[in-house]
Each structure stands twice: as structure tokens, then as C-alpha cells.
Amino acid sequence: MVRLEKIGFEESLGRYVLPSLCIGCASCVTVCPFGCLDYVDGRPVLTGECNSCGICSQICPRYESSIQRLEQFVFDRERKPEEEFGIYRRIVIARTRDDHVRKVCQDGGVVTSLLLYALEEGIIDGAIVSGVDDEKPLKASPKLAESAEEIIESAGTRYTYSPNMLAFKDAVARGKRSLAFVGTPCQIQAVRKIQAFPLNKYARRLNFTIGVFCSECFSYDGLVNKLIKEEMGINPNEVKKMNIKGRFIVTTTRGEEKSVSLKKTKRYVNNCVSACSDFSAELADISVGGLGLNGWTFTILRTERGETLFEEAESKGLLETKPVEQGSKPLTLLIMLTRKKRQGAKGKIPS
Numbered sequence: 001m002v003r004l005e006k007i008g009f010e011e012s013l014g015r016y017v018l019p020s021l022c023i024g025c026a027s028c029v030t031v032c033p034f035g036c037l038d039y040v041d042g043r044p045v046l047t048g049e050c051n052s053c054g055i056c057s058q059i060c061p062r063y064e065s066s067i068q069r070l071e072q073f074v075f076d077r078e079r080k081p082e083e084e085f086g087i088y089r090r091i092v093i094a095r096t097r098d099d100h101v102r103k104v105c106q107d108g109g110v111v112t113s114l115l116l117y118a119l120e121e122g123i124i125d126g127a128i129v130s131g132v133d134d135e136k137p138l139k140a141s142p143k144l145a146e147s148a149e150e151i152i153e154s155a156g157t158r159y160t161y162s163p164n165m166l167a168f169k170d171a172v173a174r175g176k177r178s179l180a181f182v183g184t185p186c187q188i189q190a191v192r193k194i195q196a197f198p199l200n201k202y203a204r205r206l207n208f209t210i211g212v213f214c215s216e217c218f219s220y221d222g223l224v225n226k227l228i229k230e231e232m233g234i235n236p237n238e239v240k241k242m243n244i245k246g247r248f249i250v251t252t253t254r255g256e257e258k259s260v261s262l263k264k265t266k267r268y269v270n271n272c273v274s275a276c277s278d279f280s281a282e283l284a285d286i287s288v289g290g291l292g293l294n295g296w297t298f299t300i301l302r303t304e305r306g307e308t309l310f311e312e313a314e315s316k317g318l319l320e321t322k323p324v325e326q327g328s329k330p331l332t333l334l335i336m337l338t339r340k341k342r343q344g345a346k347g348k349i350p351s
């Protein structure tokens with residue numbers, strides 16, 4: 001149970017987070033019990049009278065966030081020095097056995113297959129994911145997926161920021177009882193803060209979390225309008241898939257593939273990500289990434305909940321797995337990207 005410091009939005013997040021640390025995750029907007037925050041142009045805006053309850057600052061992943069404290073809450077122990085990319089029970093390379101999922105997923109389709117399994121078995125009655133904006137092509141948009149069709153429609157990666165917390169709010173408003181939450185490392189941190197607090201309105205409805213690895217995400221205007229449209233000469237409406245595998249690769253609906261060096265994408269990176277020290281969603285039940293693999297998902301089973309769910313799906317023949325060899329390329333890359341992100345964030349987050 002967290003001791004609640006009665007501090008207003010302006011004095012806490014407005015002063016310390018909004019100027020340069022806010023990623024726009026919308027956690028504060030979601031949890032404000034008085035509904036006095038709105039989400040405008042990717043940022044929280046105070047639109048009503050703040051009652052200085054202090055809840056927004058307690059849940060914000062950028063305000064006085066101690067990963068160690070949250071780790072103790074999630075895993076009931078401190079991490080050992082050798083656990084560089086966080087605490088885990090098992091790591092595997094995995095992929096779906098479902099041909100339909102394989103066609104639409106980003107890497108090995110582990111996320112989509114696990115969500116489908118959980119929905120079909122009645123483990124969850126909804127999944128908080130990221131879909132595509134109705135009006136802007138390729139723009140990530142928070143979504144509550146309530147059917148297998150909606151989970152499949154949301155497969156694949158959008159590299160723009162998706163404030164999935166807003167879909168959490170929607171799910172609670174719609175009376176959902178058991179949810180999966182898919183999100184970036186910063187969002188998983190906010191979810192864990194909600195559980196540790198605990199904000200029961202949200203916490204008791206959460207069944208499991210899947211965190212996606214994240215080096216960076218991009219501004220919509222930069223990635224879609226400047227890079228894809230102007231520099232690569234591709235109509236955003238004709239993009240079938242974007243991927244990062246050593247280069248930024250775009251596949252079109254006509255089957256063409258064009259790519260540019262990662263160096264060319266850097267100027268469109270969303271700056272706030274540089275204040276994040278977590279590459280591999282170290283607090284999630286299951287963390288997933290591509291790590292240069294082709295058609296497979298690098299999967300970290302961190303908690304007992306995550307491991308049980310994965311093993312159930314595996315034993316039912318929904319997923320196939322390969323072991324991760326010590327010293328292998330993806331493992332080396334994971335350690336390198338973990339260090340890089342932690343190093344880059346040093347000194348930027350007040351804690």
C-alpha cells in the first residue's frame with residue numbers, strides 16, 4: 001500500500017514531468033478519479049479543478065518511479081546483479097502454429113496467439129492492445145479487443161506511440177472483468193504502479209500483462225509523412241507492414257519491399273523515450289521482441305502467471321519453441337540494447 005502524498009497535478013506532473021519527461025502514456029488521465037484531465041495532442045491537459053488527491057503522480061511512470069520497489073512487488077525479491085535484463089523464469093524463441101496469425105503478426109505471433117488462447121479459454125474477456133486509427137493510416141491507436149477478430153486485426157507493430165491506458169479506462173467503463181494488457185515498458189510500469197497502489201477499480205480486473213521490447217518510438221508526422229511518404233516515396237495507405245531488422249523496412253500491399261538505414265529514422269524518434277531506462281519491459285508477466293529474428297518472437301517468461309499461461313498454450317500445440325543458446329546473436333543483442341537504453345536514460349529520470 002502506497003502512502004498518498006496529497007499533491008496537485010500542476011505541482012507534480014505539470015512541474016517535473018510535462019516539460020521534458022512525459023511520454024504521453026495517459027496513465028494520469030486514466031486514473032484521475034475526478035476526471036479533471038483530458039488527453040490532447042498526446043499529452044495530459046488539466047481541464048477541470050484539480051483536487052490535489054495525488055493519485056496521478058503516484059501512477060505516472062516518470063514521477064518518482066523506483067523499478068526496484070516495483071520489482072519487489074512483482075517478483076517478491078530483488079534482482080541479482082547478473083539479471084541484466086530483469087528477473088525471469090525461462091527464455092525461449094517461439095512462434096505461432098496458426099497460419100492465419102503468421103500472416104498478420106510482426107514476428108512470431110506469440111502475442112496474438114496468447115491473447116487468442118486466453119480469450120477462447122475464458123481466461124480473459126477482453127485484451128487491451130493497440131489497433132490502427134480509423135482516419136490516419138499506420139497511426140497506432142489504443143483498443144479494447146473483445147473478439148478473436150479484433151485481436152487478429154490488431155496484430156503487428158505500429159512504431160508510433162499508442163496510449164493503451166485509455167483503452168484500460170474504456171474496458172473498466174464497459175464492465176470487463178478479466179483483462180490482458182499489451183503495452184510498451186513505460187505502460188507496464190504504470191500498470192504495476194496501479195496494482196501496487198492498489199487502485200482496485202483497475203487492478204482487480206487485470207489478469208496478465210505482455211510487454212513489448214522498445215528501443216524507441218516515432219512521431220507520427222516524422223515517421224509516416226516525412227520518412228515513408230516523402231523520403232521513401234510510399235503511399236501510407238499502401239503499407240502492409242513496417243519492420244526494423246538492422247534497417248527500417250516497409251512492405252507494400254503490392255508486395256514491394258523498400259528499406260532505409262536506421263540512421264535515417266533517428267531524426268523522427270520521439271524524444272521522451274530517451275528518458276526511459278527499460279528496454280525489455282522488465283516488469284511484465286511476459287516480455288517479447290523481434291531482436292533481429294525472422295518469423296520468431298524472443299520471449300521472456302518472467303512471472304509464474306506468465307509462464308503458466310505460455311506453457312498451457314504451448315502444451316495445446318498453439319506455439320512451437322526453440323531454446324535460447326548462451327552467447328547467441330539475439331541474446332547478445334538483448335544485453336546490448338538493455339545496456340544502451342539504461343545508459344542513455346541515466347540522470348534523466350528523477351527518482
Ligand SMILES: Cc1cc2nc3c(=O)[nH]c(=O)nc-3n(C[C@H](O)[C@H](O)[C@H](O)COP(=O)(O)OP(=O)(O)OC[C@H]3O[C@@H](n4cnc5c(N)ncnc54)[C@H](O)[C@@H]3O)c2cc1C
Pocket residue numbers: 104105106107108109110111112113129130131140154155156157158159160161162164182183184212213214215216217288289290291292297298
Ligand atoms: C513502439 C514499439 C517499438 C518496438 N521496438 C522493438 C525493438 O527495438 N526491438 C525488438 O526486438 N522489438 C521491438 N518491438 C517489439 C516487436 O515489434 C513485436 O511487438 C514483438 O516482437 C512481438 O511480436 P509478435 O509477432 O509476437 O506480436 P504480434 O502477434 O504481431 O502482436 C503485436 C501486439 O503489439 C501491439 N502493438 C502494436 N503496436 C503497438 C504500439 N505502438 N504500442 C503498444 N502495443 C502495440 C498489438 O496490438 C499486438 O497486440 C517494438 C514494438 C513496439 C510497439
